[in-house]
Amino acid sequence: MIEQGIREETSVYHEATNILHLGEEENDKYYDAVVPPIFQTSLFTSKTYEDFVKAINHAGDQYSYTRYGNPNFDILCKKIASLEGGDSALLTSSGVSAMSIAILAYAQSGGHIIAIRNLYGPTRSFLHYLEEKLNLQVTFISGDDVNELAAVIQPNTQLVVLESPASFLFNVQDLRKIAALCRGSGITTVIDNSNATPLFQKPLQLGIDVVVHSATKYLSGHSDTIGGFIVANQAQMEPIRRQHKLIGSSPAPFEAWLILRGLRTxxxxxxxxxxxxxxxxxxxxxxxxxxxxxxxxxxxxxxxxxxxxxxxxxxxxxxxxxxxxxxxxxxxxxxxxxxxxxxxxxxxxxxxxxxxxxxxxxxxxxxxxxxxxxxxxxxxxxxxxxxxxxxxxxxxxxxxx
Incomplete structure (x- = not known):
């Protein structure tokens, strides 16, 4: 499916079972292979003019170009969307690219971003870079007290960037209270959930808007590939999809296949x-x-x-x-x-x-x-x-x- 990672209807199975089988129900397309094949192709052709129009416009189940979609991506993203309880997921080339895309989707020149101080190093560096290049103001806080966050919100605050448990000292943020405060102020919340994984923490259910993962870490689990995910509900995902498409941060199909192999365990x-x-x-x-x-x-x-x-x-x-x-x-x-x-x-x-x-x-x-x-x-x-x-x-x- 071209609309990458759209979550299936609520499954009757436990999430551990869904990790193994969700998104693979039509394996008859692959000669009933237990493991989906690697679609190691850069492009997909269309049989008719009408099919090509559908593919270019991401309509139906037509693929056109792997940067825009690939069966290996879709199988994997359906599983991640289901695990996090989001409408859809996007696969990126790394965790850093996933977080960068999520931030860029909501950051605008002259705006204000609030972030916890003990972020993953590259995320913090990216925010400093945006300060210089986009005339953005970034305020770093501990994240331990929601009142601290409330005190630094400005009229132009667009985004709050979280990571719980955080890097270095592994402090946690009160996600329910932060989500409620930001929703009431029209501010988007983004969290790096790589540490907890979707098995141990589901930020969307706590009110957070956008969840990011480094698939390089626990999700793949074998230290042999790099990738990232962005998960959100449909309204929050639209600007992220546009940003993802412009940047072109998709992995190779083989990388997606490796992440899928690791995810099963x-x-x-x-x-x-x-x-x-x-x-x-x-x-x-x-x-x-x-x-x-x-x-x-x-x-x-x-x-x-x-x-x-x-x-x-x-x-x-x-x-x-x-x-x-x-x-x-x-x-x-x-x-x-x-x-x-x-x-x-x-x-x-x-x-x-x-x-x-x-x-x-x-x-x-x-x-x-x-x-x-x-x-x-x-x-x-x-x-x-x-x-x-x-x-x-x-x-x-x-x-x-």
Whole structure:
């Protein structure tokens, strides 16, 4: 279907079943293959003049050009739209492109955007770029208090950009209260839901307008492809579709096929990720070399009750602070054997990084302090390895500090 990712009528099946089968009901078109084929083509031809007119105008089930639509995209987007409870979804070439398209769809020159301070780094950088290029004003807030948000709303505020749980310290925002405030003020809300996944948090049901995902992370789950999603109801999706079409940020069909392959195991993977993460977080919280663990699943987390009220589960990404001098941090990271050092997360493998170093150059100490990022802050993604092996690896590295 050309109208990418339109959600099917409400299914009678559980979401785990829909992940496996929704959007694939007409597999007789593919000789009843269990796995849909890869439509590795740049264009589609039409049998008649009339069919070509339909294809160009995105009418009916005619395809014209993969940048505008492809069966691999549609199968995948129907599943994601259903998971998030939105009318439709769009597939993009990366999570960064998904967020950029969603922001550009609503940002206008001379306007005002409010964003939480601890956003994913490239999203924050993109907002700074828009300040320079489009004469936009961006106000960064903690996001912890809806009154803080209400105080900075201006007559020209167009958009609020959220990420809950947020990067770095994993604070959560009260999505219900923020959504109600923004709806009443005519402001569009956009959230990065990559951390929670649609299994553990459904922002559209809490009143948020637009949901963005990096499919590179948990949705694909195998660290072998890059992609992104935008999900919304029809009214909010129209400007996003126009922006998406103009930018041309569609992945290759093979990338969509890889994401689909990974998505099929999302429920079982997330259960294991969550189980492992809680074991590791409890171990770290009790370790004498660890000062603090920032993980909403822990009862010690300051916003634990709020997180539970809007999330049905917790993923395996969190951070912790070591009780160590800055010059001893290198010994911790070099002492790891099983857990690798790297930037990304959401795959099968456990991976960590020193958050401050991960930013590279260009940030001042004052900016790091404002975001709560110190030399001792470590971000950890807990993978699917045996939890005991991960505990042993961390314990061995912590003894080096």
């Amino acid at each position: 999302l429920p079982v993977r997330m259960k294991e990720h969550a189980k492992n993460a809680l074991i590791i977080a409890n171990f770290l919280e009790s370790h004498p070399k660890v000062k603090r663990v920032h993980y909403p699943a822990l009862s010690s987390f300051s916003q634990h009750e709020l997180a539970k009220s809007q999330m049905s589960g917790f993923s395996s990404l969190f951070s912790f602070e070591l009780d160590a001098a800055s010059d001893r941090m290198v010994h911790f990271f070099n002492g790891l054997e099983l857990i690798k050092i790297g930037l990304s997360w959401g795959g099968y493998e456990s991976i960590c990084n020193p958050l401050k170093v991960g930013f590279g150059s260009g940030f001042t100490e004052a900016q790091f302090s404002q975001m709560g990022i110190t030399d001792q802050l470590v971000r950890l993604h807990v993978g699917l390895e045996e939890a005991g092996d991960l505990v042993d690896d961390l314990d061995r590295a912590l003894r080096q500090v």
